[in-house]
Amino acid sequence: MRFRIMHETPGRIRLRAEVPSMSIREADILEAWLKNCEGVDQVTVHERTCGIIILYHTERAGLVKALSGFSYAQAAKEVDLTVHSSRLMNRQYKEKLVFHVMRHFLRRLFLPAPLRIALTVGETLPRIFRAVKTAATGHLTVDVLDGIAITAALVTRDFSTAGSVNFLLKLGELLEEWTHKKSVEDLARSMSLQVDKVWRLDEEGTPCAVPLSGVVPGDRILVHTGHVLPLDGILEQGDVMLNQASLTGESVPVAKRPGAAVYAGSVVEEGNCVIRVTRAAGENRYDRIVRMIEDSERLKSGVESKAGRLADRLVPWCLGGSLLTWLLTRNVARAISVLMVDFSCALKLSMPLSVLSAMREAGRHNITVKGGRYMELVSGADTVIFDKTGTLTKACPTVTEVVPFNGEKEEEMLRTAACLEEHFPHSVANAVIQAAKAKGLAHQEMHSEVEYVVAHGIATKIGEKRAVIGSAHFVFEDEKVEILPGDRERFETLSQSLSWLYLGIGGVLSAAIGISDPVRPEAAGAVEALRREGIGKTVMLTGDSRKIAERTASEIGVDEYRAEILPEDKAAYIRSEHEAGRTVIMIGDGINDTPALSLADVGVAVGTGAVIAREVADITIAAENLYELVWLKRLSDALMKRINRNYRFVMGFNGALILLGAFGILPPAVSALLHNTSTILLSMDCLTGLLKEEK
Amino acid sequence: MTIGSKLALFVGGVLFGSAGFKILSSKDAKKAYVHVTAAALRCQDEVMKQVELFQESCSDILAEAKKLNEERAKAEAAEAEAAVIGEGEPA
Incomplete structure (x- = not known):
């Protein structure tokens, strides 16, 4: 081309x-x-x-x-x-906007007066009807105020003022509608699935990895714990607990039995299952997410709702002020000048626009914020809790040593371990798989019945023997794997500076795999930067051993740390912070972080982690850099500052307009024009970026 | 209004009601409407195209302005460097 x-x-x-x-x-x-x-x-x-x-x-x-x-x-x-495109929607709204503006000005210039008046009345009538209907129900809202203002203008035969008020109000509404739609689409797009391969069961029931696009209705696919369902279907085998947070918004998992319908996007929290696919990949999930976002009012933040309510409460005062002006001065023009300044509509318009625009700015930075109120909460947070593996440490730990026991060969053990870990969505598992790949150790699926015990390890059967792989706690205490006397000495001398995965076959320790998990280089700096931005307490929680946790904590400089922690303990820690009245941000990436992520005020998932963490979290950071969190905090603070500034501006400027109108200095047409133009300009300013581009 | 003009208006209305509508909704008239509407839509597209061209030109101007400012800042920094004697070590 x-x-x-x-x-x-x-x-x-x-x-x-x-x-x-x-x-x-x-x-x-x-x-x-x-x-x-x-x-x-x-x-x-x-x-x-x-x-x-x-x-x-x-x-x-x-x-x-x-x-x-x-x-x-x-x-x-x-x-x-397969990703949905907003181009058509943007095109339509742009057209609407451009022609709305053009029509207004062309009409003023070219249309003869009687026709113009007729059109103005015709256009304002719906708005007036709406106002009357709302007033009839007894609610004095912003719409009622607008309607009264326009009626007042029409009644005094000031058709150009009525026309311009209507024009500016419609313009504001178009801007808000467009921004809202853009935000919902952006959000839905980033929340849509990006799964590439699924385990399809062939006729004999052996799973083989196929690309998502190759699955047709009627196929059976296998979904393990911690993975997300890529397609709609009927549950065929397995009793599972499904987390449907991304579909319904609730984070409490739902139990499903064979025969139940399950949907793309739900995450398997516990249990493995076989699904018979009913619909192939397509727009199903996207549309569902859009509907969920719209229904759950997620996009609204607390500030916005507050602003909306305040705006409505001010309406009677505006009307009263106008009436008072008329009573005191007996001058209709002055009363109408006051009426034209319906600043409640300025509040109602600028708040959502600021929040939505901030969310989109975060989206451009590859941070998905699933709702306006999370930015509010980030701004007001006092405590940040970090998960260690994958969050504070690089997402790619590496295998540095494989120590075989029980007379086994190193390579065989690595091969076995990789085969087991393949189904385990954790960065440590990836390390093992990568190490095996690097050595060219391919494997057949030689085991059956993978049973995954959350945060601890994997248990399965190889041939006749039971094989387990996981942490010391899991392998030695839960599974009671023994160490042969001849291996004891070597076991005791395993290096303390590495994390160890233990592989036990048939109840006997067969290998120890040493994983080194280097801390991210920017971790210490990011923690310090967060402190500067106003975070009072930084905490690290990890399931790792005490020694390693201590070293990592001092390296990074967090205020507190807890080691050898189980998922329930993480949630308990957050509860204690809540009792102390602190707002908590939790950052994690693994499947064992999900209860804590749901409980925290803001759950942040780092993008490379388990899919379930990303589904459950309120904010997802795609980048590999912890400074993104600092950027997010600065963005949220900037947003809150802008909102406060908007409040002050709207109140101050419009208050001044009201006074000027009441004293007769400004005729109604001018005060209407000033008010509405300032509202539009304010709204457009709300759509601009909050933080300056940093190269 | 004289009675003559009122009568004329009445007759005009009757004519319009009977023959006028027929003409306005005839096939030829419909063809004319189609052409007019098509022209209006073309006009709409052309307007939007001009708007986008205008947007592109504006972003060109913005980009050039930014570049100009960057170059000026660089030139000024270079000048300032040249005017300094000695090494820049923090005290």
Whole structure:
């Protein structure tokens, strides 16, 4: 495909595609393909003008070369097209906005007066009817105030004021509707599944990994503990506890028995199961998430609801003030000037816009915030609790040593361990699998009945013998695995600076796998930065041994730490913080963090962790960097500051307008214009970014 | 209004009611409507296209302005560096 370069500056290039036209789908393909290109930061594709704007930080030559080789057909294969695109929605709203503005001004300039008046009355009538209906139910809301203001203008034959008030009100509503829809779509998109492979059972019942797109209705798939259901289906085998947080919003798991219908997006908390698929991959989950977000009013924050209620409570005061002005001055124009300043609508409009815009800004930074009130809570938080493995430490621990016992061979043990850990969604399991891969140790599925005991380990059967792998507590105390006398000495001398996974076969210790889990380099700095941003207490909770926890805690500089902690203890710790009246942020990534994540005021999941953690959490950070948390705190603080500033501005400015109107200095038309224009400008300001771009 | 003009209005209304509607909804008239509407839609698209072109030009201007400011800042920093004597060590 040919492109023409229209404009260039270092790091930014604007092109036009030399094609007669571009459809929405083509534009989406192009945008997605470009986003995947190396070094590209931001892509905007305008399908109407066939214009493309690319912000990049890589070699220009490379980008140009990639572009010259672009073709729709090829790109369509490479790009993930199941993701919902907002292009159509954005296009419609942009049109609505542009034509709304144009119609208003063209009408003023060109239409003859009688026609204009008729149109104005026709357009304002619905709004007035709505106001009357609401007033009839006894609720004096912002809509009623708007309706009265417009009626007053019409009655005094001030049609241009009525028209401009209506125009600005409609403009504000369009902006809010668009922003709301954009936010819901962004959120639903980031909450949508990105599963690539599933375990499908073939005729004999052996599981084999297939890509998601290859599964058709009627197939049976195997889903293990801690994994998410990728497709809708009927539960065939297994009694499971399903967490349906991402579908219904409630985090309490639901028990399902064979024969029950289960849905894509629920996470298996306990038990393995076989599902017979009823619907292939598609938009099902996306639409469901959109509906869930809309229904659960998640997007609303506490501040917004408060602002809305305050706005409604102020309405009688506004009306009263207007009436008072009339009584005192016997001047209708002055009373109407006061009436025109319905600042409750300014409150109701600017608050949601600020919150939604902040959520979208976080989304652009690859942080998914699932509701406005979580940003509020982050801003007001006093305690941050970190999980250690995967959160404070790098998500890729590595196997440094394999010590075989009981006369077994090192490589055989590593192979066995990898085979068991394959079903275990944890970063430690990944380390074992990677180590086996690195040594070229392939394996068949030689075991059966994988039984996963949360936070402790895996138990399964290899042939006749029971094999277990996990922490010392699990292997020695729960499973009562023995250490042969000849191995005891070697066991005692295992290095203290590594975490150890123990593999027991047939009740005898067969291997110890040493995992080194280096702390993230930015952890200490991030913790310090959080403290500077106002977090009073930082805590580390881990299931690791005391020695390692102590070393890690001092390395990172957290205020408190707890070692050898079980999932229930994590939740108990949060409860004690709540009793002390503190707001808690919990950051974790593993399956054993989910009770704590649900209990905390804000649960944050780091993006590389278990899917269930991401589903249950309120905020998901995709990046690998703990400084993202600091950025999030700064964003939340900036949002709260903006909200407070909005309050002060709305009250102050509009209060002044009311006084000026009451004293007759401002005629109704001017006060209406000033009020409504300031509201629109305020709303547009709320949509701008909160934090300055830091390169 | 004289009685003549009232009569004229009445007759006009009758004519319009009987023949006028027929003309307005005839096939030829419908074709005309289609053409007009199509032209209006084309006009709409053209307007939106111009709006987007305008947006693109504005973002060009913004990008160039930013680049200009960056270069000025760099030039000023270089000047300031050149005017300094000695090593910059914190005290």
